[in-house]
Amino acid sequence: MTDILLIALAMSLLYMSIANRLYTYLRILVFQGFLLFGTTFLTLTEINTVNLLLILLETVVFKAVAVPWFLSYIIKRNGITRVAEPYLPYFVSLIIVTVIIVATIILASSIQEVNLDKTFFVVALSTLFTGLYLIVSRKKIISHVIGYLVIENGVFILSLAVGNEMPMMVNLGIMLDIFASVLILGIFFNKIGDIIKDPDVNLLSNLKD
Amino acid sequence: MVVAGFLIGTLIICVGLFLNRNTLVNYLLLAAYLVLLWFLGIHEYLNLNMVELKFFKPDSLGILMLMAMCVVSVPAFYHGYRYIATHEETPRSRGIFFAAMVLLISACGMAYISNHIAVTWIFVEITTLSASALIYHHRNIRALEGVWKYVFICAISITFIYVGILFLGLSLEQAGVNDMSFDSLYANIDKMNPFWLKLAFLFIFTGFTAKLGLVPMYTAGIDAKDTAPAPAGALFASVLMNLGFVGIFRIYALITHTPLKHWANTIIIIAAILSVFVATVYMARIKNIKRTFAYSGVEHMGLVMLGLASGGIGVYAAILHVVLHTFVKPGLFFQYNQIYRVYKSNSIYDVGNYFKYNKAGAIVVLLGFISATGMPPSGLFVSEFLIFQSLFEAHNIALLFVVLILLTMIIYGFGSNMFKLLFTPPITINEKNIPKISPWESLSQYLLLAMAVYLAYCPPTLFVSLINDAANLIH
Numbered sequence: 001m002t003d004i005l006l007i008a009l010a011m012s013l014l015y016m017s018i019a020n021r022l023y024t025y026l027r028i029l030v031f032q033g034f035l036l037f038g039t040t041f042l043t044l045t046e047i048n049t050v051n052l053l054l055i056l057l058e059t060v061v062f063k064a065v066a067v068p069w070f071l072s073y074i075i076k077r078n079g080i081t082r083v084a085e086p087y088l089p090y091f092v093s094l095i096i097v098t099v100i101i102v103a104t105i106i107l108a109s110s111i112q113e114v115n116l117d118k119t120f121f122v123v124a125l126s127t128l129f130t131g132l133y134l135i136v137s138r139k140k141i142i143s144h145v146i147g148y149l150v151i152e153n154g155v156f157i158l159s160l161a162v163g164n165e166m167p168m169m170v171n172l173g174i175m176l177d178i179f180a181s182v183l184i185l186g187i188f189f190n191k192i193g194d195i196i197k198d199p200d201v202n203l204l205s206n207l208k209d
Numbered sequence: 210m211v212v213a214g215f216l217i218g219t220l221i222i223c224v225g226l227f228l229n230r231n232t233l234v235n236y237l238l239l240a241a242y243l244v245l246l247w248f249l250g251i252h253e254y255l256n257l258n259m260v261e262l263k264f265f266k267p268d269s270l271g272i273l274m275l276m277a278m279c280v281v282s283v284p285a286f287y288h289g290y291r292y293i294a295t296h297e298e299t300p301r302s303r304g305i306f307f308a309a310m311v312l313l314i315s316a317c318g319m320a321y322i323s324n325h326i327a328v329t330w331i332f333v334e335i336t337t338l339s340a341s342a343l344i345y346h347h348r349n350i351r352a353l354e355g356v357w358k359y360v361f362i363c364a365i366s367i368t369f370i371y372v373g374i375l376f377l378g379l380s381l382e383q384a385g386v387n388d389m390s391f392d393s394l395y396a397n398i399d400k401m402n403p404f405w406l407k408l409a410f411l412f413i414f415t416g417f418t419a420k421l422g423l424v425p426m427y428t429a430g431i432d433a434k435d436t437a438p439a440p441a442g443a444l445f446a447s448v449l450m451n452l453g454f455v456g457i458f459r460i461y462a463l464i465t466h467t468p469l470k471h472w473a474n475t476i477i478i479i480a481a482i483l484s485v486f487v488a489t490v491y492m493a494r495i496k497n498i499k500r501t502f503a504y505s506g507v508e509h510m511g512l513v514m515l516g517l518a519s520g521g522i523g524v525y526a527a528i529l530h531v532v533l534h535t536f537v538k539p540g541l542f543f544q545y546n547q548i549y550r551v552y553k554s555n556s557i558y559d560v561g562n563y564f565k566y567n568k569a570g571a572i573v574v575l576l577g578f579i580s581a582t583g584m585p586p587s588g589l590f591v592s593e594f595l596i597f598q599s600l601f602e603a604h605n606i607a608l609l610f611v612v613l614i615l616l617t618m619i620i621y622g623f624g625s626n627m628f629k630l631l632f633t634p635p636i637t638i639n640e641k642n643i644p645k646i647s648p649w650e651s652l653s654q655y656l657l658l659a660m661a662v663y664l665a666y667c668p669p670t671l672f673v674s675l676i677n678d679a680a681n682l683i684h
Binding site (some may be wrong): 111113115116128141144148151152155158159161162191192204205206207209 | 365432497
């Protein structure tokens with residue numbers, strides 16, 4: 001069952017590579033948030049109420065509801081044009097994301113390790129790299145934030161792959177990370193929106209040598 | 210107990226600074242914080258290697274960095290106060306500025322002495338938060354651009370460190386332990402899985418380069434030091450870089466106990482030499498005074514990493530270099546505000562003849578330049594010389610040759626800017642508008658530079674034994 005969820009997540013990455021409207025990206029983020037909740041719920045063997053609440057907060061409340069809502073609020077408030085504006089054609093993006101997934105599969109199959117669930121590893125790494133790819137291939141600053149969130153999702157899956165052994169504190173840590181980074185990314189993004197409408201990375205290129 | 214007290218005290222003082230609008234109360238709170246910080250420093254030194262609050266254990270390296278930070282924070286607050294006084298700040302922006310500074314210093318201090326890699330990680334995250342408040346201090350489009358880039362790159366680098374910690378956990382799983390404190394990592398290093406350890410090192414190293422100011426993530430730090438007010442820039446160039454050093458040092462020390470040591474050395478040397486190269490390229494053409502200082506930091510951290518990777522005397526030299534750099538670079542950054550008050554510009558084209566307008570400050574710039582380029586009698590000369598010696602002993606002659614050529618070019622680039630500032634008359638300047646600057650404002654810079662010379666040429670035995678003890682962590 002977790003395999004199905006994870007494969008659905010990998011497919012959402014492919015969809016992300018060809019999506020051209022910002023709201024589509026947000027919907028994919030919501031979808032990924034729910035997938036992550038399902039995966040976590042099924043993976044964790046010993047689950048207690050506090051843990052469950054924490055995971056629910058982290059995935060559903062935070063990743064699937066709060067953050068996409070906040071981003072859509074920003075899109076509306078700043079009147080951002082709703083197209084992602086990639087540097088490369090969508091077809092090329094699709095090819096690149098496919099190559100990323102295939103490469104991680106090859107990489108994972110070359111690892112001899114009994115402790116590791118390969119599906120988790122493949123999906124985590126390909127999500128991580130797809131996030132990085134989204135950041136470098138899109139012009140809009142808001143799509144950079146979305147790329148960052150995709151990276152965070154990848155890291156979340158990776159922590160599940162290792163997860164059962166990890167101390168609670170690290171779990172809290174990643175929450176702090178997501179909370180802090182999204183909050184400041186969002187707040188400063190709002191500030192950028194106050195000064196430049198429809199911000200594009202090219203407008204933030206005064207600091208150079 | 211003291212650590213907990215310090216954390217609570219920091220929180221109370223931060224909230225106090227943030228809420229308070231009265232100038233006198235503000236400075237009293239800062240004085241109280243400095244007392245608290247020094248108390249922590251001395252207490253931790255007296256309790257060397259004692260575990261506190263489960264996650265904190267001040268070892269020699271942590272103590273060295275903590276003490277250096279205690280010394281630098283006093284002038285940092287003084288110049289912060291001068292900065293606020295000369296810029297007609299509102300009480301609100303002043304409160305945020307000092308609260309962020311207090312938070313940054315405390316988070317760095319806690320990260321130095323933390324004995325658990327995840328705890329270090331959390332405090333690194335807090336430094337990003339507080340640093341972004343400092344960078345955004347001016348609230349204009351440049352500050353916004355600086356803070357955006359800083360936050361974005363740091364967020365990604367923090368994620369990298371987290372991924373590294375996960376891999377470290379996987380590696381440790383094979384040993385059947387799940388306590389990730391550094392003590393337990395050292396104890397189980399033989400049983401750890403080398404493949405995951407390798408990946409963990411790569412990710413953690415890359416992540417910490419954002420704080421240390423090394424290739425590949427150095428860009429964030431440069432923009433941060435450029436756009437933040439100079440007293441904050443001084444902290445970024447010293448205590449925050451040291452935090453990156455501590456992070457990399459600890460994970461590298463771990464790796465040196467395994468057969469992966471040579472592989473890790475190669476990675477570090479590549480990153481280090483690229484950093485020195487990047488610094489050279491920019492120093493040769495840069496026209497912004499603050500960014501010149503910032504790139505000089507990239508060069509020094511490159512040298513430190515070369516020393517670390519060469520081993521032998523190089524490890525000692527690397528730690529010495531980091532400590533001395535902590536005193537030298539803030540001296541230059543603190544001086545920058547006086548330069549700005551004279552010329553109202555940070556571009557090298559608008560400045561000149563500084564000796565005429567501010568003698569005491571000009572001598573600081575000259576001495577700072579000599580110190581930062583590692584010419585004798587500067588303190589950094591000693592540590593740089595030892596680093597070169599270690600490169601020579603490690604039979605990295607070709608590398609040494611390349612580094613020496615690059616350093617010569619850096620001295621040329623740095624020197625042509627600094628001498629333009631000091632001696633060449635400016636093209637247009639209205640001498641009536643130049644404020645009188647008290648020479649006493651330069652006192653702390655002289656003291657810091659002198660301290661670097663003193664520690665390098667006649668180091669107290671205590672200091673040497675602390676460095677040796679820290680260097681012994683490397684196998």
